[in-house]
Amino acid sequence: MRERQILFSRQQIEAKVKQLGEQIARDYHDKNLLVVGLLKGSFVFVADLMRAIDQKIVIEFMTTSSYHDAEDSTGRVEIVQDFSRDLRDFDVLIVDDIIDSGLTMKSVYELIRSRHPRSLKTCALLDKPSRRKVEFECDYVGFTIEDLFIVGYGLNYGDYYRNVDHIFVFVEENEK
Ligand code: IMP
Ligand code: MG
Numbered sequence: 554m555r556e557r558q559i560l561f562s563r564q565q566i567e568a569k570v571k572q573l574g575e576q577i578a579r580d581y582h583d584k585n586l587l588v589v590g591l592l593k594g595s596f597v598f599v600a601d602l603m604r605a606i607d608q609k610i611v612i613e614f615m616t617t618s619s620y621h622d623a624e625d626s627t628g629r630v631e632i633v634q635d636f637s638r639d640l641r642d643f644d645v646l647i648v649d650d651i652i653d654s655g656l657t658m659k660s661v662y663e664l665i666r667s668r669h670p671r672s673l674k675t676c677a678l679l680d681k682p683s684r685r686k687v688e689f690e691c692d693y694v695g696f697t698i699e700d701l702f703i704v705g706y707g708l709n710y711g712d713y714y715r716n717v718d719h720i721f722v723f724v725e726e727n728e729k
Pocket of ligand 2: 649657
């Protein structure tokens with residue numbers, strides 16, 4: 554039997570998102586902020602985070618898809634859908650749900666950097682530093698977690714559960 558164990562409640566996530574939003578608003582108060590959300594995973598987080606940042610923001614989205622697994626350290630990250638805006642006048646903040654191997658953030662970071670934004674930083678609600686395959690340090694992190702597969706609040710399991718308003722892990726009954 555599989556059971557769900559709550560890792561972060563809706564209230565804990567709300568408090569963290571508010572804190573991140575306030576910090577970003579302080580750091581970007583005199584900047585021209587453009588948020589790039591990475592789909593699909595970040596859509597719930599981006600929607601809450603952008604409303605926690607009390608200033609003018611431009612939003613763009615990119616859909617990424619990764620084809621890396623435990624054996625594949627080269628990790629191909631495909632940009633399934635891109636946006637076309639000129640970034641040279643913007644201070645860009647890339648936002649993802651979670652950083653795992655670091656391959657997604659690193660490759661998107663390098664792609665966006667090649668488009669010469671005024672400045673470039675990254676933000677993730679969750680970070681699993683023990684899983685890194687490439688060196689990557691995120692500028693704004695909500696929660697740092699162990700090597701767990703987590704679900705909910707935009708994060709999927711077999712493309713389901715993105716709509717769950719909290720973050721949980723599946724545990725086998727006999728593992729408890
Ligand atoms: P990375 O490229 O290995 O850093 O993986 C990043 C992407 O993998 C994230 O954007 C997520 O979509 C997905 N991902 C990584 N860990 C988890 C998890 O624990 N649950 C659900 N999705 C995850
Ligand atoms: Mg993702």
